[in-house]
């Protein structure tokens with residue numbers, strides 16, 4: 001089996017909280033793998049460890065066989081792992097275009113001197129990379145927004161631009177933390193379409209965290225389920241759906257939320 | 263976004279610019295050119311500080327000290343080794359860049375006010391060092407005279423000659439800064455200012471780029487210091503004390519943070535303000551105050567006005583004069599049809 005990413009026996013705690021405990025997941029190349037689980041299950045923490053924001057207390061993370069457990073986020077980006085955030089982290093003062101160009105930062109080379117002189121090297125590089133960015137702008141259908149500062153965009157569009165910035169890296173692996181959170185049904189369908197298209201057109205491996213079960217079951221090749229930091233199930237969507245442990249974890253959550261609202 | 267909707271308008275502006283900045287100075291009185299020269303030098307310094315503070319979002323109160331590093335480096339090479347000015351200019355810039363990067367190291371861990379204090383410490387340490395290490399400062403006076411710069415066989419003596427000499431560097435600095443900010447490195451600076459977590463995730467090494475911003479900014483400061491030195495013919499530490507750091511912060515705040523045009527406006531404004539005040543006060547002197555009182559009042563009035571203006575701009579128009587200029591321009595673009 002060709003796993004592009006191996007998460008091996010990874011744990012991480014914050015103070016007294018065991019956010020992730022001995023979780024192992026292999027992410028097969030070219031597939032869409034979803035990570036689901038109730039609030040606070042440790043999903044975002046897993047992404048944070050893959051992208052280098054947190055390092056695990058125990059365990060290892062291997063990208064194509066190379067140990068990336070202790071690399072810094074900027075080094076992991078160089079290995080073509082891109083990501084979006086649960087609560088959007090765009091450069092809000094900058095235009096959509098600049099945000100996407102920034103997504104290609106590690107693929108570009110111009111240093112201080114050639115940037116200062118600009119004409120020649122830096123300009124040629126700008127033009128070449130702008131082409132790819134324009135393709136992405138067409139792909140995401142945000143042609144009208146090019147020059148808009150991202151801070152002025154509606155929520156759903158900001159999520160889309162953030163996806164665009166991640167795609168601009170030409171990623172091998174795309175980590176999406178609740179890309180449909182807070183969206184209406186139509187926006188969710190658009191986003192699901194984009195994710196499927198990215199996977200099909202460029203063969204990008206995708207790790208997706210999402211709460212909307214309908215979407216998850218529809219678009220995932222595999223699903224891993226976390227609950228209170230533990231992996232309680234993994235498999236094809238149909239298998240996971242009927243897994244008793246999963247059902248229990250979700251029912252438990254429903255009950256507590258009923259209690260909370262009642 | 264059509265800045266100049268018709269090509270003809272663009273050429274007109276360019277022609278007016280040439281007329282105003284290149285032809286007119288040929289006949290202006292030297293006094294006015296000496297003022298213009300001070301504005302030119304300060305534009306370069308303000309651009310440098312704006313790269314760090316306005317674009318990258320790192321506060322610094324050490325800009326004056328970085329200028330002195332450039333100034334004394336150049337002066338020492340000029341007098342001890344007889345190096346020509348272009349070499350000294352480069353060495354002054356590079357030395358300031360190196361020192362600036364070192365002073366910028368705390369920016370990895372601290373932000374805002376704390377970073378301001380750390381750079382202030384840098385300013386004071388550099389001031390003290392230059393003042394007390396005679397190897398650097400050249401003796402008790404802590405000042406070093408340098409020979410006039412030369413172009414080929416022409417020695418640049420007059421304000422008029424210096425005007426064109428300095429104008430060249432101003433143009434290079436303005437164009438270069440605009441280029442820097444519209445390409446990879448400049449975008450990374452702004453990314454760090456806007457959202458440092460996102461900047462990391464797209465692969466920007468925050469620490470490296472913060473130090474780079476300090477180095478570039480200090481390079482500009484170093485060059486500014488060298489140019490002051492060649493302009494006045496002397497490197498003098500009194501010219502680069504903490505007050506100067508504050509003046510430059512005032513320039514970019516009043517002119518507009520994160521804006522090239524704002525740096526230019528701010529530099530011109532802050533340089534011209536005391537001269538304006540002096541004219542104003544001299545006009546009313548004799549009438550309201552005695553001549554001596556006026557003389558004492560000017561520095562105090564200047565500081566008061568600066569303080570007031572910084573507060574006014576921070577509160578009312580954080581984008582500075584640059585914003586006011588944009589408003590005026592868009593007003594006239596639709597004039598006489600208001601909206």
Ligand SMILES: Nc1ncnc2c1ncn2[C@@H]1O[C@H](COP(=O)(O)OP(=O)(O)OP(=O)(O)O)[C@@H](O)[C@H]1O
Nearest residue numbers: 014017019037038039040041042043044045046086
């Ligand atoms: N930086 C941190 N400091 C302290 N505790 C943290 C930190 N990050 C996460 N945690 C804790 O770890 C646990 C898992 O959090 P995590 O954000 O990974 O959950 P999640 O599955 O993404 O939840 P959600 O669905 O709400 O986004 C939570 O109890 C959380 O409070």
Ligand SMILES: [Mg+2]
Nearest residue numbers: 043044045086
């Ligand atoms: Mg989360």
